[in-house]
Amino acid sequence: xxxxxxxxxxxxxxxxxxxxxxxxxxxxxxxxxxxxxxxxxxxxxxxxxxxxxxxxxxxxxxxxxxxxxxxxxxxxxxxxxxxxxxxxxxxxxxxxxxxxxxxxxxxxxxxxxxxxxxxxxxxxxxxxxxxxxxxxxxxxxxxxxxxxxxxxxxxxxxxxxxxxxxxxxxxxxxxxxxxxxxxxxxxxxxxxxxxxxxxxxxxxxxxxxxxxxxxxxxxxxxxxxxxxxxxxxxxxxxxxxxxxxxxxxxxxxxxxxxxxxxxxxxxxxxxxxxxxxxxxxxxxxxxxxxxxxxxxxxxxxxxxxxxxxxxxxxxxxxxxx
Amino acid sequence: xxxxxxxxxxxxxxxxxxxxxxxxxxxxxxxxxxxxxxxxxxxxxxxxxxxxxxxxxxxxxxxxxxxxxxxxxxxxxxxxxxxxxxxxxxxxxxxxxxxxxxxxxxxxxxxxxxxxxxxxxxxxxxxxxxxxxxxxxxxxxxxxxxxxxxxxxxxxxxxxxxxxxxxxxxxxxxxxxxxxxxxxxxxxxxxxxxxxxxxxxxxxxxxxxxxxxxxxxxxxxxxxxxxxxxxxxxxxxxxxxxxxxxxxxxxxxxxxxxxxxxxxxxxxxxxxxxxxxxxxxxxxxxxxxxxxxxxxxxxxxxxxxxxxxxxxxxxxxxxxx
Numbered sequence: 001x002x003x004x005x006x007x008x009x010x011x012x013x014x015x016x017x018x019x020x021x022x023x024x025x026x027x028x029x030x031x032x033x034x035x036x037x038x039x040x041x042x043x044x045x046x047x048x049x050x051x052x053x054x055x056x057x058x059x060x061x062x063x064x065x066x067x068x069x070x071x072x073x074x075x076x077x078x079x080x081x082x083x084x085x086x087x088x089x090x091x092x093x094x095x096x097x098x099x100x101x102x103x104x105x106x107x108x109x110x111x112x113x114x115x116x117x118x119x120x121x122x123x124x125x126x127x128x129x130x131x132x133x134x135x136x137x138x139x140x141x142x143x144x145x146x147x148x149x150x151x152x153x154x155x156x157x158x159x160x161x162x163x164x165x166x167x168x169x170x171x172x173x174x175x176x177x178x179x180x181x182x183x184x185x186x187x188x189x190x191x192x193x194x195x196x197x198x199x200x201x202x203x204x205x206x207x208x209x210x211x212x213x214x215x216x217x218x219x220x221x222x223x224x225x226x227x228x229x230x231x232x233x234x235x236x237x238x239x240x241x242x243x244x245x246x247x248x249x250x251x252x253x254x255x256x257x258x259x260x261x262x263x264x265x266x267x268x269x270x271x272x273x274x275x276x277x278x279x280x281x282x283x284x285x286x287x288x289x290x291x292x293x294x295x296x297x298x299x300x301x302x303x304x305x306x307x308x309x310x311x312x313x314x315x316x317x318x319x320x321x
Numbered sequence: 322x323x324x325x326x327x328x329x330x331x332x333x334x335x336x337x338x339x340x341x342x343x344x345x346x347x348x349x350x351x352x353x354x355x356x357x358x359x360x361x362x363x364x365x366x367x368x369x370x371x372x373x374x375x376x377x378x379x380x381x382x383x384x385x386x387x388x389x390x391x392x393x394x395x396x397x398x399x400x401x402x403x404x405x406x407x408x409x410x411x412x413x414x415x416x417x418x419x420x421x422x423x424x425x426x427x428x429x430x431x432x433x434x435x436x437x438x439x440x441x442x443x444x445x446x447x448x449x450x451x452x453x454x455x456x457x458x459x460x461x462x463x464x465x466x467x468x469x470x471x472x473x474x475x476x477x478x479x480x481x482x483x484x485x486x487x488x489x490x491x492x493x494x495x496x497x498x499x500x501x502x503x504x505x506x507x508x509x510x511x512x513x514x515x516x517x518x519x520x521x522x523x524x525x526x527x528x529x530x531x532x533x534x535x536x537x538x539x540x541x542x543x544x545x546x547x548x549x550x551x552x553x554x555x556x557x558x559x560x561x562x563x564x565x566x567x568x569x570x571x572x573x574x575x576x577x578x579x580x581x582x583x584x585x586x587x588x589x590x591x592x593x594x595x596x597x598x599x600x601x602x603x604x605x606x607x608x609x610x611x612x613x614x615x616x617x618x619x620x621x622x623x624x625x626x627x628x629x630x631x632x633x634x635x636x637x638x639x640x641x642x
Contacts, residue, residue: 117526117528118528136528137525137526137528139526166522166525166526168522172522173522173526175519175523176519176520176522176523176526177526179515179516179518179519179523179531180516180519180523180524180526180527180528180530180531181526181528181530181531183512183515183516184512184530184531184533184534185530185584186567186570186580186583186584187508187511187512187534187567188530188534188587188591189570189583189584189586189587189588189590190508190563190566190567190570190583190587191504191505191508191563191587191590192586192587192588192589192590192591192593192594193566193583193586193587193589193590194500194504194559194562194563194566194590195500195501195504195590195594196586196589196590196593196594197500197562198496198497198500198501199497199623199625200597200623200624200625200641201487201489201493201494201497201622201623201625202496202497202500202501203501203593203594203597203598203625204458204487204597204622204625204626204627205438205458205460205487205494205497205498205501205502206501206594207438207439207457207458207501207502208536208537209501209502209505209506209509209537210500210501210502210505210594211594212505212533212534212536212537213505213508213509213533213534213537214587214590214591214594215529215533215591216529216530216533216534217587217588217590217591218588218591218592218595219588221581221584221585221588224580224584224588225579225580225581225584228574228580228584229574229578229579229580232574232578235574236571236574236575238515239567239570239571239574240571241515241518242511242512242515242567243564243567243568243571245511245514245515246507246508246511246560246563246564246567247564249507249510249511249560250557250560250561250564253549253550253553253556253557253560254557257550257553258546258550259507259545259546259549259550260542260546262507262510262511262514263506263507263510263542263545263546263549264542265510265513265514266509266510266511266512266513266514266535266538267510267513267538267539267540267542267545268513268514268517269510269512269513269514269515269516269517269535269538270509270513270535270536270538270539271539272513272517272524273513273516273517273524273527273531273532273535274539276521276524276525277524301522301525302520302521302522303521304520304521304522304524304525305525306525320521
């Protein structure tokens with residue numbers, strides 16, 4: 001298996017370095033955080049400064065994984081273009097369109113985007129865990145022009161980390177996560193602020209609905225800002241959808257007093273999530289040598305399916321029956 | 322201890338009947354649901370039709386507890402005025418101002434409003450549990466004109482059911498629950514509908530933030546509608562606050578792209594909830610014979626305090642230090 005060079009050793013990069021090592025791959029990492037570098041070295045992992053790590057990647061034709069926050073992606077990509085322009089490249093950041101554009105603009109490397117849908121509230125190398133990705137969805141982008149062989153390699157890394165792979169386009173990924181990750185963070189922030197406006201009495205009466213609805217408002221603001229601001233265009237669409245629906249509820253409450261349309265649409269939406277998770281599936285195979293392989297992978301992801309195994313010629317998984 | 326007549330034997334009324342019986346009180350119940358009446362009788366509880374239950378309450382000068390859905394409050398109150406006009410009265414519905422107005426308009430009974438902040442997704446007598454209120458907040462209203470002796474009796478019933486008592490005015494209760502219960506249900510509905518608009522891919526990628534943020538959208542729509550529509554005026558204020566905050570986030574995202582104000586306000590709000598729960602408290606005593614007893618009780622609730630014990634002359638509890 002190809003060696004892996006991880007750039008950025010925070011929660012996700014550090015977990016990936018551990019999981020890739022556990023899968024039997026040769027791995028090394030680099031980080032601008034002296035604390036994370038020292039902690040990783042103490043745990044027995046090879047680390048180096050960015051230049052040395054990338055030169056080693058070039059020497060060994062390693063897969064480079066971008067695991068830095070979005071604002072740091074461009075300078076790192078420029079450095080990769082300079083020191084390791086032939087290495088295959090993937091990333092684990094929360095937005096896929098802007099990263100793909102940055103890579104296309106600044107580096108000649110073959111690239112496939114990735115996004116493991118896993119996390120926890122703690123951060124840094126010390127919060128990492130080789131098992132972090134177990135059972136999680138890991139998006140691997142399959143846009144037109146993607147090299148199916150590299151797609152297969154990145155998918156294999158994700159599977160070896162314990163995740164299942166959801167193939168999709170960068171744009172469809174960004175639209176979906178705006179709705180199921182970034183909008184939830186914004187609404188949690190709005191709800192938490194509205195509750196706080198109710199003063200100590202409101203806090204004393206807060207029970208399950210408020211506690212659950214504001215949980216992710218406790219996430220470190222820098223992480224939320226990086227995610228949400230990095231997905232500006234798709235998040236604007238999702239926020240407009242939410243504003244329209246909340247405004248309609250406001251109008252109905254003020255005029256007829258009736259909230260049935262809002263409440264039943266929400267109930268149906270939540271039932272859809274539960275139904276998705278309980279839905280029977282059927283097995284699917286995508287022939288990666290086929291001309292339509294990338295479109296087939298995107299169709300699979302768009303239908304709610306997943307890939308759970310790959311071999312040299314094909315990807316195997318399941319989709320809702 | 323005074324006997325208790327519970328009108329309505331669903332989840333809350335049925336749990337209250339059980340808990341009041343366990344506290345040593347003589348209890349009986351009545352319900353318009355033949356299934357709930359049969360199930361309660363089978364479990365060994367005394368039940369009767371509404372007229373007979375209220376005549377017995379008049380004979381024994383029992384405390385009558387209104388545990389029917391909001392739309393059924395007015396006809397029941399009219400019946401109480403006819404058959405048991407001297408009995409003290411409380412309720413357990415989710416909105417306090419409209420119930421107080423209905424009682425004042427249609428019945429001469431002395432009245433103190435109540436609202437146990439407890440629930441579960443199942444409903445009906447069979448979902449009830451004498452332990453449902455253990456550890457929960459139970460609002461007991463202390464408006465001007467409330468009889469402190471009846472306030473004490475209702476508080477004692479709540480305490481005997483395992484709850485702690487939060488004293489407040491009906492209006493302050495309705496404002497607070499609009500923010501920490503009714504708005505969370507509306508925002509969960511909006512979020513669930515926006516997520517569903519993302520299709521199967523969005524459902525396949527949904528993780529903790531969406532799952533937690535939409536949990537209460539799975540509540541039975543009739544319950545959500547009764548709560549939210551019954552608190553129309555206060556909920557409108559809360560929805561306007563949320564619309565203003567979400568609109569400001571939308572504007573910031575579209576113009577500068579920056580969401581810092583929204584995200585940091587949300588983080589501070591959630592930190593406030595955690596701080597309230599972890600805050601050290603100091604003991605307080607309210608002399609119920611004092612002319613200012615009702616104002617003192619409201620001040621205690623408004624400051625985030627609670628009552629945990631009552632005796633003939635005073636209420637004892639704690640508030641944030």
